Amino acid sequence: MEYLKAEHVSFFYDSTEEGQQAQQVLRDVSMEIKKGEFVALLGHNGSGKSTMAKHFNAMLLPSGGHVYVDSLDTADESLKYEIRRRVGLVLQNPDNQLVASIVEEDVAFGPENLGIPPEEIRQRVDAALQAVGMAEYASHSAYKLSGGQKQRIAIAGIIAMQPDCIVLDEPTAMLDPRGRTEVMETIRRLNREHGITVVLITHYMDEAVQADRVIVMDGGEILVEGLPREVFSHVELLRQHRLDVPQATELLYRLGQNGCTVPEGVLNEEECVAALELLLKA
Numbered sequence: 001m002e003y004l005k006a007e008h009v010s011f012f013y014d015s016t017e018e019g020q021q022a023q024q025v026l027r028d029v030s031m032e033i034k035k036g037e038f039v040a041l042l043g044h045n046g047s048g049k050s051t052m053a054k055h056f057n058a059m060l061l062p063s064g065g066h067v068y069v070d071s072l073d074t075a076d077e078s079l080k081y082e083i084r085r086r087v088g089l090v091l092q093n094p095d096n097q098l099v100a101s102i103v104e105e106d107v108a109f110g111p112e113n114l115g116i117p118p119e120e121i122r123q124r125v126d127a128a129l130q131a132v133g134m135a136e137y138a139s140h141s142a143y144k145l146s147g148g149q150k151q152r153i154a155i156a157g158i159i160a161m162q163p164d165c166i167v168l169d170e171p172t173a174m175l176d177p178r179g180r181t182e183v184m185e186t187i188r189r190l191n192r193e194h195g196i197t198v199v200l201i202t203h204y205m206d207e208a209v210q211a212d213r214v215i216v217m218d219g220g221e222i223l224v225e226g227l228p229r230e231v232f233s234h235v236e237l238l239r240q241h242r243l244d245v246p247q248a249t250e251l252l253y254r255l256g257q258n259g260c261t262v263p264e265g266v267l268n269e270e271e272c273v274a275a276l277e278l279l280l281k282a
């Protein structure tokens with residue numbers, strides 16, 4: 001059963017300059033994301049990923065076509081609240097997402113706005129901080145945390161609203177390697193253990209390979225989609241569209257180009273090491 005559904009979506013941004021044509025940013029985009037699925041959305045700068053993300057919680061409405069969240073049509077103004085309750089959006093800059101100086105107050109902000117009773121807010125905040133591995137920081141100053149910790153607090157704030165789905169728009173882009181790992185582990189756990197549907201927009205291929213499915217956008221259209229292994233086997237196609245493939249995939253691809261017999265669809269370091277061992281033995 002699909003949870004998010006985009007049906008022939010087109011989208012134009014109104015031109016800011018007088019007399020200029022509106023810019024088409026999404027072109028007949030159709031995609032379905034199942035409940036509980038973890039999908040990575042990739043694409044070169046300006047390909048329309050963030051615009052697509054904003055369609056999934058009714059921050060933007062399609063110029064043509066439809067977007068459904070849990071079968072609710074985002075174009076129906078009266079459903080906006082229901083839709084925002086179901087889909088939480090996490091953005092790139094953790095600093096811009098902090099709303100209160102103390103961690104637990106920050107996490108409580110969303111549920112407070114939903115009018116949840118105080119006892120339940122307490123429980124939700126505790127559970128959310130637990131889920132992102134930040135329980136011991138409940139009474140700390142949010143501003144003093146590392147980037148990765150701040151981003152986990154932002155995710156906790158979304159989790160406390162008990163959404164079915166979280167859409168994360170380059171949540172690790174401003175983090176150091178350790179922060180990136182922390183956030184990725186958190187995202188994976190929310191998906192696997194809590195069944196939360198995840199859409200992750202990222203420029204990092206090592207993050208994309210962790211998804212169940214990868215959708216690549218280019219010029220406001222879907223270029224290719226499938227299992228990470230399938231998508232990243234299209235090395236040349238991705239290159240033509242100025243996209244990277246995972247390092248391990250790239251290395252074996254180049255060896256293959258130079259006449260070595262190597263397996264296809266290698267995605268990570270372990271698989272790469274195994275393939276290199278075989279190659280050296282041969």
Ligand SMILES: Nc1ncnc2c1ncn2[C@@H]1O[C@H](COP(=O)(O)OP(=O)(O)OP(=O)(O)O)[C@@H](O)[C@H]1O
Nearest residue numbers: 013014023025043044045046047048049050051052
């Ligand atoms: N508010 C806006 N008004 C006008 N044009 C916009 C606006 N936001 C984005 N655009 C344009 O829409 C296109 C798609 O932008 P979008 O932000 O969706 O791309 P993206 O894939 O998220 O890129 P990035 O990887 O850089 O985040 C770009 O050409 C961008 O310049």
Ligand SMILES: [Mg+2]
Nearest residue numbers: 049050051169
């Ligand atoms: Mg973007």
